[in-house]
Amino acid sequence: MNFERWHALHSLYADYAAALDARDLARWPDFFTDDGRYKLQSRENFDRGLPLAMLAFESKAMLKDRVFGAAETIYHDPYHQRHVVGVPRVLSEGADGLRCEASYVVIRTKRDGLPEILSVGRTLDRIVDTPQGLRFAERCVVFDNDLVPNSIVDPI
């Protein structure tokens, strides 16, 4: 891992979080490969190998469908969200890409409300080189808090 590659990796993480926090949801699928997978799952289920997930998508097309849902059809109280993400740890690098992990906390603020912790946990990621740069082939967001205040509309 040299600096150039580390910087590209970190930028992928930071740009991903910034796009979501700006609610620029249309950009979200572009952080993934065409067959990229995304899963949002409780730590309790992840640790036990149980399949139930809060969100699970298996292609960029499914991600785009979710963006349409979140932006156009789900009726919800408006809120801001903000990621604070630790520097990713590189767990391994192989023919199928980089496997990385990062801790995160997402803080939600509703209008005229105090900030509250919406989600806290870690991401487990597989990242691959593409002609457009590094992209997520898999992103699994494992959240510690199985009780979510209200509901999660936007991706984490």
Place this chain on the structure above:
Amino acid sequence: MNFERWHALHSLYADYAAALDARDLARWPDFFTDDGRYKLQSRENFDRGLPLAMLAFESKAMLKDRVFGAAETIYHDPYHQRHVVGVPRVLSEGADGLRCEASYVVIRTKRDGLPEILSVGRTLDRIVDTPQGLRFAERCVVFDNDLVPNSIVDPI
């Protein structure tokens, strides 16, 4: 962006946060150029291009004046604050400096109280080279939570 420059940039961010968290307010203006600007503004106003800001200073002399105010004249319940700051994203680099963005959360703890989120949001910064190293020519702190628990005394 090579490692040396990235490290200098990151150190500016980290040293800034550490000085404030240690309540070493006298050092705060020194992170800015002589005509450095500092603004603390709600995301709601920032996004709409409205001018109202919670704090707005247009020179290092104004920053020093604020330090005097915060340290010597404002009567307030004592508290500790702690920044946790994401690694800055470099948005562009040009003749007028580096434009960067970073997410932050500031956690406040009052004596005998539980920690609470005081402010969460991002900084939008313009950073320039000076003979003393990298300094903020502009720092705009855009906070998500328009409702602030109690009040903000020290800079963010």
Place this chain on the structure above:
Amino acid sequence: MNFERWHALHSLYADYAAALDARDLARWPDFFTDDGRYKLQSRENFDRGLPLAMLAFESKAMLKDRVFGAAETIYHDPYHQRHVVGVPRVLSEGADGLRCEASYVVIRTKRDGLPEILSVGRTLDRIVDTPQGLRFAERCVVFDNDLVPNSIVDPI
């Protein structure tokens, strides 16, 4: 400080946090030298130079004893914890190692509960080269919140 060394340093911090957040307590002593010291102390006492600490250990053997206590003997409500750690600042490098500081927040989630801030503060560390890589010769965790919700079982 070149990139390779910075990366090793950051990895020490990130691996330490990940091991604790995975509750892989048996690994915790291995982040220290044989005579490594660990202290968990309130900012109030640290700032005044008072000796009272919540935890204080003076060797790897004492750390192992604590792991046994935390894992096997202390009866407590189960919880998950999650560190989000800022990038460490290198304060100095000398014959006795690297002196570094990093901000942290630890978020605790109890089963069926909302996440809450368990501890927030900074670590003051002395890190040395060993044949196994970088290790903590001293880690002093100084927490801002002298009021701890419930109690701290696992190390921070």
